[in-house]
Amino acid sequence: MSTESSETTDATEGDARERLLDLAAQFYDQFERGDVPHMDVPTRTKTNIEYDPEQKVWVYGDRKSTRSANSVRGAQKLLKVIYSIDFLANQLEEDRSSTLRELYYLSESWDLDEAQFNSQDESNQLIEDLEIVSDVRREEFHMRPEESGAKVMGPLRLREQTNRGDREIHCQEDVGQGGYQIPNDPDTIEFLDNDAEFVLCVETGGMRDRLVENGFDDEYNAIVVHLGGQPARATRRLTKRLHDELGLPVTVFTDGDPWSYRIYGSVAYGSIKSAHLSKYLATPEAQFIGVQPEDIVEYDLPTDPLADSDVNALESELEDPRFQTDYWEEQIELQLDIEKKSEQQALASYGLDFVTDTYLPERLDEMGVL
Numbered sequence: 186m187s188t189e190s191s192e193t194t195d196a197t198e199g200d201a202r203e204r205l206l207d208l209a210a211q212f213y214d215q216f217e218r219g220d221v222p223h224m225d226v227p228t229r230t231k232t233n234i235e236y237d238p239e240q241k242v243w244v245y246g247d248r249k250s251t252r253s254a255n256s257v258r259g260a261q262k263l264l265k266v267i268y269s270i271d272f273l274a275n276q277l278e279e280d281r282s283s284t285l286r287e288l289y290y291l292s293e294s295w296d297l298d299e300a301q302f303n304s305q306d307e308s309n310q311l312i313e314d315l316e317i318v319s320d321v322r323r324e325e326f327h328m329r330p331e332e333s334g335a336k337v338m339g340p341l342r343l344r345e346q347t348n349r350g351d352r353e354i355h356c357q358e359d360v361g362q363g364g365y366q367i368p369n370d371p372d373t374i375e376f377l378d379n380d381a382e383f384v385l386c387v388e389t390g391g392m393r394d395r396l397v398e399n400g401f402d403d404e405y406n407a408i409v410v411h412l413g414g415q416p417a418r419a420t421r422r423l424t425k426r427l428h429d430e431l432g433l434p435v436t437v438f439t440d441g442d443p444w445s446y447r448i449y450g451s452v453a454y455g456s457i458k459s460a461h462l463s464k465y466l467a468t469p470e471a472q473f474i475g476v477q478p479e480d481i482v483e484y485d486l487p488t489d490p491l492a493d494s495d496v497n498a499l500e501s502e503l504e505d506p507r508f509q510t511d512y513w514e515e516q517i518e519l520q521l522d523i524e525k526k527s528e529q530q531a532l533a534s535y536g537l538d539f540v541t542d543t544y545l546p547e548r549l550d551e552m553g554v555l
Contacts, residue, residue, distance in 0.1 A: 201325040202277040208319055209270045212263065222263055223253040226314045231457055236506060241470075242463035243454045243507060245317075252314070261299050262311075268292070268300040269311055273326045282327035285309055317461045324370040324418075335420040336364035338397050339408030340380040346373040353377065356408070362397060364411070371423040376430060382406040383554050384427050385474070385545075388414065388439040388448055392529040392540070399541040405555070408433065415448055418459065421466040424452060428468050434554050435468050438545070441476030441486075442526040443498035443517075446508070449473045454507040473512075474548050478520035481527045484544075487534055488525035495526060 212222045227233060227245035235246045254260040272291065276283060283291070289305040302308040312323050341356045345368065356365040368374065385407045387393045393411040396402065402409045410424055428435045437452050439445035450456070453471040455463035481488060491499075499517050502508045508517065520526070532540045549555040 204319040242467040338364035342377040344375040383434040435471040436474040486527045486531040
């Protein structure tokens with residue numbers, strides 16, 4: 186099966202720069218009208234997330250937070266916005282890039298102390314604000330996170346745009362056991378051809394290595410995506426493109442605990458922090474393959490007792506709109522009842538090949554993927 190990327194929804198570099206400058210111009214327009222400069226952004230909390238039936242993902246609701254210059258603190262926040270816009274606009278004009286960490290340190294060279302960031306959390310949040318109000322992803326600002334290290338292994342040939350020119354890569358034949366490293370902006374990838382049947386997103390590096398060592402990707406024509414814990418945006422973006430553009434089913438394989446269920450939730454429905462980008466990052470058709478609480482019972486897996494924080498997280502998930510389905514309510518209630526959690530590697534209690542020879546094939550067959 187072969188296909189080519191056809192998605193054209195992203196802004197061009199020129200568009201991204203223009204939208205940033207338009208935002209700055211709005212502040213000047215507010216000054217001229219005699220208005221107090223301000224910027225409204227959606228409130229990024231669970232209570233302000235709602236389900237979009239058209240996109241089938243969770244997005245921000247109507248609640249807004251206002252960044253206003255009606256106080257010294259508010260004025261300083263908008264000053265930082267202006268300085269950041271100036272930096273990003275120049276970066277785009279020069280076709281340069283920088284990391285989120287570098288932006289924090291770069292602010293120390295700005296001529297006004299009040300424009301400098303107090304922490305990286307503050308600069309990260311400002312970039313998120315700019316994404317939302319400009320409708321431009323940070324990747325289009327040429328802002329990079331620190332390396333996530335997420336890898337892909339599977340029967341997929343692609344073309345990647347790099348600073349040294351384009352290169353074609355087969356994600357089995359042209360890579361080592363580590364696989365193909367996902368770039369910061371997966372939209373620089375063009376899918377050329379593939380023999381894949383489905384995508385298997387895996388939480389832990391140990392389980393990812395087990396699948397590759399056992400040849401699971403080759404035997405079942407699977408594209409194995411290492412999530413590396415809570416998945417980076419680039420990982421979720423690539424996963425969505427594999428589903429949308431190649432028509433591949435997506436499954437998510439994690440530990441059996443509430444924090445891992447949230448990893449699945451971020452792949453399938455998006456996260457509170459990046460709900461404004463759900464249309465780019467979320468794959469609502471993604472299915473959870475395990476470890477399920479019912480697997481803990483059925484296979485009598487080695488377990489750890491639930492900590493108080495685990496119980497609180499599970500109870501919170503029962504109120505989380507992303508998990509308000511019959512399946513998740515049944516699984517979470519069962520886990521609260523047995524008071525146990527388990528890791529992916531616990532399946533090795535049946536032997537190193539059990540996960541690839543028995544558990545995953547049986548689950549994939551039950552789910553209609555195989």
